[in-house]
Amino acid sequence: MKKTGRPEIPRKAIYRLSVYLRCLHRLKANSIRTVSSDALAAAAGVKPTQLRKDLTYFGQFGTRGLGYDVEQLAKMITDLLGTNSLQPVILVGVGNLGLALLSYRGFEQEGFEIVAAFDVDPDRKREKTVTQPIHGMDKLAGFVRDRGARMAILTVPAVVAQEVANQLVEAGITGILNFSPIVLQVPEEVMVNNVNLAIELENLSYFIQD
Amino acid sequence: MKKTGRPEIPRKAIYRLSVYLRCLHRLKANSIRTVSSDALAAAAGVKPTQLRKDLTYFGQFGTRGLGYDVEQLAKMITDLLGTNSLQPVILVGVGNLGLALLSYRGFEQEGFEIVAAFDVDPDRKREKTVTQPIHGMDKLAGFVRDRGARMAILTVPAVVAQEVANQLVEAGITGILNFSPIVLQVPEEVMVNNVNLAIELENLSYFIQD
Numbered sequence: 001m002k003k004t005g006r007p008e009i010p011r012k013a014i015y016r017l018s019v020y021l022r023c024l025h026r027l028k029a030n031s032i033r034t035v036s037s038d039a040l041a042a043a044a045g046v047k048p049t050q051l052r053k054d055l056t057y058f059g060q061f062g063t064r065g066l067g068y069d070v071e072q073l074a075k076m077i078t079d080l081l082g083t084n085s086l087q088p089v090i091l092v093g094v095g096n097l098g099l100a101l102l103s104y105r106g107f108e109q110e111g112f113e114i115v116a117a118f119d120v121d122p123d124r125k126r127e128k129t130v131t132q133p134i135h136g137m138d139k140l141a142g143f144v145r146d147r148g149a150r151m152a153i154l155t156v157p158a159v160v161a162q163e164v165a166n167q168l169v170e171a172g173i174t175g176i177l178n179f180s181p182i183v184l185q186v187p188e189e190v191m192v193n194n195v196n197l198a199i200e201l202e203n204l205s206y207f208i209q210d
Numbered sequence: 211m212k213k214t215g216r217p218e219i220p221r222k223a224i225y226r227l228s229v230y231l232r233c234l235h236r237l238k239a240n241s242i243r244t245v246s247s248d249a250l251a252a253a254a255g256v257k258p259t260q261l262r263k264d265l266t267y268f269g270q271f272g273t274r275g276l277g278y279d280v281e282q283l284a285k286m287i288t289d290l291l292g293t294n295s296l297q298p299v300i301l302v303g304v305g306n307l308g309l310a311l312l313s314y315r316g317f318e319q320e321g322f323e324i325v326a327a328f329d330v331d332p333d334r335k336r337e338k339t340v341t342q343p344i345h346g347m348d349k350l351a352g353f354v355r356d357r358g359a360r361m362a363i364l365t366v367p368a369v370v371a372q373e374v375a376n377q378l379v380e381a382g383i384t385g386i387l388n389f390s391p392i393v394l395q396v397p398e399e400v401m402v403n404n405v406n407l408a409i410e411l412e413n414l415s416y417f418i419q420d
Contacts, residue, residue: 018409045393100310110408175414183255198320199228204385
């Protein structure tokens with residue numbers, strides 16, 4: 001999907017920029033104002049050449065020998081990622097994992113706010129209470145339209161995941177963080193990132209065998 | 211890390227094998243006994259050429275024109291992934307996310323059992339009860355040794371993640387599923403898979419901008 005006026009940056013480079021941003025936040029919290037590319041690369045766990053290549057997306061900046069200005073670089077990455085204002089995110093499927101994500105406070109620090117949750121059974125008694133409202137699925141389309149939400153976290157069982165994904169796309173969601181262990185079929189303009197914990201464990205399992 | 215007597219399979223191929231395995235389980239649940247490579251590829255969301263290439267790791271099998279035997283292929287993949295017996299996994303850091311993962315029932319279906327959790331404050335009142343015991347960190351090394359656990363899920367805050375990872379490695383853990391937003395420095399023989407929800411959201415955020 002071509003973005004007009006924005007550089008075409010590969011997905012893996014975007015991941016690395018997110019990691020650099022976290023390192024910069026830690027430096028800033030420690031009152032460190034400039035950082036060399038070697039030091040930032042080491043903190044992020046990448047090679048200095050990789051870091052310098054990734055930062056060329058921002059054109060020329062930084063003063064040779066002085067390194068990067070921590071605050072300026074953090075701002076440039078934040079602007080690029082589009083996380084400079086709090087983005088509304090909805091969550092669909094309020095089971096155990098959904099509940100945990102609703103009460104996970106880490107998202108807001110990163111520029112995301114889960115504003116509401118949706119479930120086929122919104123009134124079911126749950127193991128803990130969350131601050132966000134839990135609505136029925138019939139409220140989804142109207143809510144997404146009214147709030148202008150674009151991103152959704154999908155934590156429904158695999159058997160209904162495709163059907164719910166269709167509803168999300170129809171409602172205007174263009175980015176889905178999918179926790180269901182299936183490959184979602186979506187239109188080209190919709191982006192899906194998959195987080196599958198069992199697959200991550202399986203992958204580890206293979207690599208740690210004797 | 212070279213595994214004696216086992217094929218060197220790239221990490222991405224291992225991920226795809228996990229996805230094929232899930233598709234095969236669904237086919238089996240629907241009493242389907244054979245599947246063509248085209249149909250299995252479509253279910254997994256990959257190209258048929260990719261699927262056939264991935265399955266060459268198992269050598270020649272399948273009957274031309276008849277497709278793959280669902281049960282046989284599932285067993286071969288399970289054996290390769292090392293998930294044919296329930297693997298003990300420990301979890302370190304019992305906050306919101308840790309609690310959710312402890313009560314998530316999806317892992318056992320996939321061959322993993324979280325047998326115990328560890329936390330700096332095991333007795334703190336938590337929002338829900340879990341079936342696994344929660345121990346103090348001083349019990350970690352002994353438990354890992356006695357149970358022969360090799361895999362750990364790390365859900366501690368970023369500031370202590372490296373320190374805790376060091377303790378895990380020292381205790382004999384060789385596979386870490388890391389939820390902390392930092393790059394862990396570990397010895398070469400230890401495998402780390404990172405699951406960073408905020409980074410996934412940030413990545414989506416970039417790609418859905420106009």
